Each structure stands twice: as structure tokens, then as C-alpha cells.
Amino acid sequence: MAGRGVEAPAAAVSTDFTHALKDSALAGLIAFGLFLPLIGFHAVQDIRNELVLETRWPLLFAFVILAMAGRLFGSLVVTPWRERRAARPRAVAAARPGATLARLFAPAATGFVIVYPLLVLWLAGLGGAVKWVDNFGIQILIYVMLGFGLNIVVGLAGLLDLGYVAFYAVGAYSYALLSQTFGLSFFMLLPLAGILAAFWGIMLGFPVLRLRGDYLAIVTLAFGEIMRLVLINWVPVTNGYAGISGVPRPTFFGIPFNATDEGFAAVFGLEFSPIYRTIFLYYIILALALLTAFVTIRLRRLPVGRAWEALREDEIACRSLGINTTSTKLTAFSIGAGFGGFAGAFFAARQGFISPESFTFMESATILAIVVLGGMGSQLGVAIAAIAMIGGTEALRELDVLKEVFGNGFDPTQYRMLVFGFAMVLIMVVRPRGLISTRQASVHLAERKAIAGTLVKEGRG
Amino acid sequence: MEVFVQQLINGVTLGSIYGLIAIGYTMVFGIIGMVNFAHGDVFMVSAFIALITFLLVTTWLGISSVVAALLIVLVVAMVLTSLVNWTIERLAYRPLRGSFRLAPLISAIGMSIFLMNFVQVAQGPRNKSIPPLLQGDFVLMSHEGYQVTLSYRQLLIWGVTAAMLAVFWYVVSRTSLGRAQRACEQDQKMAALLGVDVDRTISITFVIGAALAAVAGTMYLMYYGVVNFADGFTPGVKAFTAAVLGGIGSLPGAVIGGLLIGLIETMWSAYFSIDYKDVAAFSILAITLIFLPQGLLGRPDVEKV
Numbered sequence: 091m092a093g094r095g096v097e098a099p100a101a102a103v104s105t106d107f108t109h110a111l112k113d114s115a116l117a118g119l120i121a122f123g124l125f126l127p128l129i130g131f132h133a134v135q136d137i138r139n140e141l142v143l144e145t146r147w148p149l150l151f152a153f154v155i156l157a158m159a160g161r162l163f164g165s166l167v168v169t170p171w172r173e174r175r176a177a178r179p180r181a182v183a184a185a186r187p188g189a190t191l192a193r194l195f196a197p198a199a200t201g202f203v204i205v206y207p208l209l210v211l212w213l214a215g216l217g218g219a220v221k222w223v224d225n226f227g228i229q230i231l232i233y234v235m236l237g238f239g240l241n242i243v244v245g246l247a248g249l250l251d252l253g254y255v256a257f258y259a260v261g262a263y264s265y266a267l268l269s270q271t272f273g274l275s276f277f278m279l280l281p282l283a284g285i286l287a288a289f290w291g292i293m294l295g296f297p298v299l300r301l302r303g304d305y306l307a308i309v310t311l312a313f314g315e316i317m318r319l320v321l322i323n324w325v326p327v328t329n330g331y332a333g334i335s336g337v338p339r340p341t342f343f344g345i346p347f348n349a350t351d352e353g354f355a356a357v358f359g360l361e362f363s364p365i366y367r368t369i370f371l372y373y374i375i376l377a378l379a380l381l382t383a384f385v386t387i388r389l390r391r392l393p394v395g396r397a398w399e400a401l402r403e404d405e406i407a408c409r410s411l412g413i414n415t416t417s418t419k420l421t422a423f424s425i426g427a428g429f430g431g432f433a434g435a436f437f438a439a440r441q442g443f444i445s446p447e448s449f450t451f452m453e454s455a456t457i458l459a460i461v462v463l464g465g466m467g468s469q470l471g472v473a474i475a476a477i478a479m480i481g482g483t484e485a486l487r488e489l490d491v492l493k494e495v496f497g498n499g500f501d502p503t504q505y506r507m508l509v510f511g512f513a514m515v516l517i518m519v520v521r522p523r524g525l526i527s528t529r530q531a532s533v534h535l536a537e538r539k540a541i542a543g544t545l546v547k548e549g550r551g
Numbered sequence: 552m553e554v555f556v557q558q559l560i561n562g563v564t565l566g567s568i569y570g571l572i573a574i575g576y577t578m579v580f581g582i583i584g585m586v587n588f589a590h591g592d593v594f595m596v597s598a599f600i601a602l603i604t605f606l607l608v609t610t611w612l613g614i615s616s617v618v619a620a621l622l623i624v625l626v627v628a629m630v631l632t633s634l635v636n637w638t639i640e641r642l643a644y645r646p647l648r649g650s651f652r653l654a655p656l657i658s659a660i661g662m663s664i665f666l667m668n669f670v671q672v673a674q675g676p677r678n679k680s681i682p683p684l685l686q687g688d689f690v691l692m693s694h695e696g697y698q699v700t701l702s703y704r705q706l707l708i709w710g711v712t713a714a715m716l717a718v719f720w721y722v723v724s725r726t727s728l729g730r731a732q733r734a735c736e737q738d739q740k741m742a743a744l745l746g747v748d749v750d751r752t753i754s755i756t757f758v759i760g761a762a763l764a765a766v767a768g769t770m771y772l773m774y775y776g777v778v779n780f781a782d783g784f785t786p787g788v789k790a791f792t793a794a795v796l797g798g799i800g801s802l803p804g805a806v807i808g809g810l811l812i813g814l815i816e817t818m819w820s821a822y823f824s825i826d827y828k829d830v831a832a833f834s835i836l837a838i839t840l841i842f843l844p845q846g847l848l849g850r851p852d853v854e855k856v
Contacts, residue, residue, distance in 0.1 A: 128599060133606060297841050303656070
């Protein structure tokens with residue numbers, strides 16, 4: 091197989107090359123047309139507050155060259171490689187050599203995240219550790235937890251939920267309002283917030299779960315937006331745009347984290363530092379995320395979990411086999427919503443302040459991107475995707491080199507959603523089963539059958 | 552009464568814009584059964600292209616005639632937006648034919664996020680405003696100091712929308728291109744067997760949808776005089792609501808749905824609460840999908856195994 095390219099006559103190679111060059115020139119022309127208005131020109135406000143145009147020819151030129159080079163690379167390298175690979179007979183899937191390593195990876199990773207705050211404390215000291223535990227630990231774990239929750243809905247049951255953030259908001263506002271009004275503690279309200287969110291999941295899910303997949307996605311999007319608009323406009327309860335501030339922070343089983351004599355540091359005879367609260371919060375969200383993962387793993391083995399996966403693969407077959415699709419979907423939707431509610435309550439307790447700004451569609455999209463990137467249905471994939479995407483942008487923010495290159499106003503979070511969107515498209519085109527991990531049904535026939543490529547693409551292989 | 556007439560005028564104007572966007576949704580859904588989630592953002596991109604072309608034409612080329620400037624802007628926006636949507640279809644949707652059920656929708660969501668953030672990064676997050684064009688209006692009714700007016704801009708929007716719909720209707724119902732399109736909508740395999748180039752027809756569908764969205768984008772920019780990178784989301788969802796309300800897949804349905812959504816939105820703002828106008832539109836979407844999924848003019852969905 092390796093000699094195919096060499097054996098081809100020289101004339102064919104040269105026409106291939108001119109063809110590729112032509113293609114590349116065409117791609118350059120299209121790229122020029124595409125990027126001319128938005129990259130070639132920049133509409134900025136001048137001193138009189140009027141819009142004027144600035145030109146950015148070098149940038150436009152760079153984009154065009156990039157498109158041409160990409161196209162050339164595609165037709166000269168990628169396409170022949172693909173053809174060679176397609177021509178090669180598929181090896182029958184044997185036991186993968188990395189299987190044991192993969193089995194050990196999850197417990198090792200869990201062990202690492204458990205000792206992570208202590209490790210950071212040891213390395214960075216009391217003062218420096220807050221940033222590492224908060225920005226890199228808690229922030230990522232919130233998204234891991236949300237990703238696990240949405241994974242039940244999208245990854246296991248195959249219901250595309252674009253309004254997941256609505257349940258996150260229900261949890262956050264439930265905790266904020268109930269704790270301020272009734273003075274209940276975090277650990278009492280945490281389950282309550284989850285139950286309320288799950289209840290909302292049932293209420294919203296019941297009428298819409300009969301709908302076909304893409305309609306369901308749009309309706310959940312509408313619900314998410316309605317929820318946000320109500321939060322903005324129902325000022326007497328939610329305080330509108332201004333949000334709710336002074337949300338009570340969780341205490342260490344009744345001992346608050348403050349500098350007073352009853353505070354955590356004083357009671358345990360330690361020097362006061364905000365790090366203790368941060369570490370405590372870290373372990374709460376870690377416990378919640380692990381709980382979600384554990385429940386999901388167990389649920390997958392139960393009849394309901396298997397029904398979810400069957401539903402994802404083929405709804406009509408499920409109905410023919412007598413599975414009640416509405417109630418099966420409803421359980422997935424409400425359990426996912428419940429975990430979203432837990433995460434929301436934690437978010438409110440951690441921030442101490444919530445406003446509708448935190449619950450926009452972009453938040454739903456971020457969580458969805460994490461689930462899609464991780465490989466729908468895979469727990470480990472979701473966790474790695476969250477670390478790469480959320481932690482990655484946080485890490486970029488730390489790099490001073492980038493500030494020197496791109497100027498002082500460089501903010502990697504600005505590019506985060508750009509990369510997310512692009513990655514979602516790329517994954518769907520290149521590896522629809524996820525970049526990091528492939529989902530696998532919990533039960534499948536032991537004997538692998540050779541089936542058509544289209545069926546494998548649809549997820550039936 | 553006066554308020555009602557004024558809101559009727561405003562509603563029809565807004566509805567025209569929604570209707571033009573809704574056609575893009577309904578055509579794509581009709582032909583490949585996919586919700587083109589990025590269409591609202593294509594509309595926003597077209598408004599930005601129109602903005603930049605407008606600045607180019609007025610400040611660099613020094614064309615002072617508003618009508619000539621608008622005509623150039625309209626044509627440039629239509630051509631470039633079509634190119635954008637054609638490229639999107641080629642890169643993000645075409646490779647997904649035959650992939651699993653939700654793949655095209657997820658890809659479209661990714662594309663929507665990408666476009667929105669691309670414009671934000673390329674042009675900045677602030678509102679972009681242009682000086683008001685075509686000021687002046689006709690006073691239609693006057694009662695105790697309340698004037699019902701029809702502005703030149705609104706009249707222009709009505710005129711352009713009507714003209715575009717006429718051209719579009721002609722293309723779809725009278726040309727071989729439109730015939731190929733309707734054939735693909737009914738049965739792609741059969742159409743391919745009879746010599747219709749299915750891929751090309753689908754590409755052209757995206758191009759037509761984008762051209763109409765560009766008309767809407769140009770009109771939107773002219774009407775409101777301001778555009779923002781996030782402006783594609785809400786009009787996009789509302790236009791999708793219009794398409795669903797009219798019966799997705801049905802072209803007259805999209806226009807009627809657009810007008811209805813425009814009217815409902817303006818009437819709701821006038822008589823109920825302006826804060827909840829988007830809630831009203833989103834609720835209509837949910838209610839229609841739950842209780843009347845085939846819409847006003849659509850065919851009921853037949854499930855095939």
C-alpha cells in the first residue's frame with residue numbers, strides 16, 4: 091500500500107499538482123471575499139463618536155494565505171492519506187493494548203484531584219494557593235459537574251437540551267432566596283435546590299418530550315431564555331439585573347469561615363486565611379461531581395439507564411419493544427436538571443452574588459460544547475474536555491508572553507467561545523463520537539458484526 | 552384606534568424582516584430536514600457587511616445619494632452573505648449528510664457560536680451605529696395630538712420586501728431551479744436518479760436563504776441604525792418561531808408567520824408589557840411546537856421507519 095503514490099505515472103502527479111494549485115487559488119479568492127468586509131475593514135468610533143473605517147490589509151492577507159495553504163495541504167496531503175487509509179483493509183478490533191492503562195487512569199485521576207489542594211498548598215503556600223484552588227480547581231469542577239449532569243440528558247438519553255442553564259439558575263436562585271428568607275443552611279438547601287430544579291425539569295419536560303429531537307432542542311432553548319427574561323423582569327423577587335448579593339456562604343458544619351473568635355481558623359487554632367474556605371468549597375464541589383459521576387455510572391447499569399441508551403440509538407425500536415419513551419425521557423431530563431440544580435446552589439454559595447448575567451445561552455452552549463467535545467456519554471471525556479477548555483483559557487490568561495504579543499488588552503476568554511464553536515463544528519465533521527473518548531453502549535452484542543460504514547457513522551457499530 | 556393603527560404599521564415592518572429571515576429556515580428545513588441554527592447569525596453578519604459597505608460607500612467613495620448608496624449596500628451584502636452561507640454549507644453541513652441524527656444541529660450550533668464570536672473579536676463588542684437615513688414620514692391620521700405616521704424607511708422596507716418576495720416566488724415556482732428544489736424537497740434519491748444535481752440544489756437553497764437574510768439585515772440596519780454582534784440570536788429565534796408558526800417547510804407560511812410574530816410582538820408591547828415581549832414570542836414557539844407542530848400551513852409530519 092505504501093508504494094501507491096510512487097507507482098503512479100509522473101504525468102498524473104503533475105496534473106494533480108496543477109489541479110491542487112487551482113483549487114488553492116480558488117480557496118484564496120473565496121477567503122478574500124469572505125474576510126474582506128469583516129477582517130479587511132474595522133469600523134471604529136473616532137473622536138466625534140462617528141464610525142470610521144480602518145483597514146487591516148496585512149491581517150486580511152494572512153487569512154487569505156492561510157486559506158490557500160490549508161486547501162493546498164488538504165488536497166496534496168490529507169486526501170491521498172485518506173484514500174490510502176480507506177483502501178487498507180480494516181483490522182478486526184482486538185483487545186486494545188492501552189485498556190489496562192485506561193482502567194487505571196480514572197482512579198489515579200480521582201486520587202490526584204483529591205490531594206490537589208494540599209499539593210498546591212504545599213507548593214504555593216497559604217497566600218498563593220487561593221488562585222490555584224479557586225480558578226483552576228473550583229471553576230473547572232463546576233463545569234465538570236454541569237457537564238456530567240448534561241451528559242445524562244444529551245450523552246445517555248440523546249436529548250439535545252439547549253436550555254440546561256435554566257436549571258442551573260433555578261438551583262442558584264432557590265438557594266439564594268431560601269437562605270436569605272428563611273435562614274436555612276447550605277447543606278439543608280442543597281438537596282432542596284436539586285429537588286426544585288428536578289421538579290422544574292419535570293414540569294418543562296412533560297409537555298415537550300414528545301417532540302422530535304431538533305424541535306426539542308429549540309423548545310428547551312426557548313425555556314432557557316424565558317427563565318432568564320423572567321429573572322430579569324421579576325424585580326420584586328429577583329432584583330432584576332442588579333441580582334442578589336450577600337448570599338450566605340456555607341459554614342463548616344456551623345462554624346463560619348471568618349476572622350472572628352468563632353471562626354474556623356480560631357476554633358482550629360490556625361492563622362486566619364481565606365484559603366480554608368476555598369479548600370472547603372473545593373471539596374464540596376468535588377464531592378458533588380463525584381456523586382454525579384457515581385450515580386450516572388450506577389444508573390447506566392439499571393434498566394432505566396439501558397432504556398436511555400437504547401432510546402438514544404433508536405427511538406422507534408424502543409417504542410416497538412414497549413419502552414415508555416415519555417417517562418424514560420422524563421427521568422433523564424429531570425435527573426439531569428436535578429444535578430444542574432445542585433451545581434447552581436453551589437455556584438450561588440461560592441460567588442455570594444448571582445445575577446441573570448450568569449445564566450445566558452452562552453453558558454448552556456459552553457456546557458454543551460464540553461459534553462460534545464468529550465464524546466457524548468463518556469464521563470472521563472467530559473472531565474478532560476472541561477479541564478482543557480476552562481482550565482486552558484484560565485492558563486492562557488496567566489501567560490504574560492501572550493500579553494506582550496497581542497497587547498495589554500488581550501483576554502483569552504474572548505477567544506474561548508470562538509474556539510468552542512469552531513471545535514464543535516470540527517468534531518461533528520471529523521469525529522462525531524467525540525474527540526477525547528468514544529461512547530460505548532453499556533450492553534452490546536459480544537460478537538462484532540461487519541456492517542456498512544454509514545451505519546457505523548450513525549453510531550450503530 | 553390610533554395606537555392600534557400605528558402598531559399595525561410597526562408590526563408589519565418588523566414582520567417583514569422576520570419573514571425574510573424565516574424563509575431561510577423553512578427552505579433549509581424543507582430540503583434537508585435540518586434546523587439551521589446559525590441562520591440568525593448569518594443575518595447578523597449580513598447586517599455587519601451592510602454596515603461596512605455603507606461606510607465604505609459614503610465616506611470613501613463619497614456617494615451622497617442615499618438611494619444609490621442603499622442599492623449598492625443591498626447588492627454587496629446579498630452577494631457576500633451568500634458567499635458566507637455557501638461556505639458554511641460546504642464546510643460544516645455537507646460532510647455531515649448521513650451522520651447521526653443530531654450531528655447537523657450540533658454543527659449548526661457550533662457555527663452560530665463561532666460566527667457570533669468571530670464578529671465580536673473582529674469588530675469589537677460595542678454597538679455600531681450609523682447616522683439616521685431617509686428621515687421624514689407621512690402623517691396618516693391625527694387625533695388629539697397623537698399622530699399615526701408611516702416613515703419613508705418603513706415604506707421602503709415594505710417595498711423592498713414585496714419586491715424580493717415576488718422575485719423569490721418567481722424563482723421557486725416558475726424556473727427549472729425552483730423545480731429542482733421542490734423535487735429535492737420531496738425525494739432526494741428520486742431527484743438524483745432523474746438527473747437533478749442534489750448537492751448543487753442544496754447549495755443554492757443556502758445561497759437564496761442567505762440573500763434574503765441579507766436583505767433583512769440591510770433593512771434592519773437602516774431601520775434601527777445600530778447593530779451589535781449579539782443581534783442575530785433573538786431575531787433568529789423569532790424568525791424560527793415564525794417559520795414554525797407558519798408551518799415549517801411552507802414558504803407562504805414563513806411570510807405569514809413572520810408578519811404574525813411581528814404583529815404579536817408590537818401589539819404585546821403596546822397593550823401588555825414591553826419587558827415581556829420576548830417571553831411572548833418564545834412562549835408562542837413552545838406552544839406552537841407542542842400543540843400545533845405542523846403549523847398553520849404545513850403538512851403533518853409523517854414518521855417513516
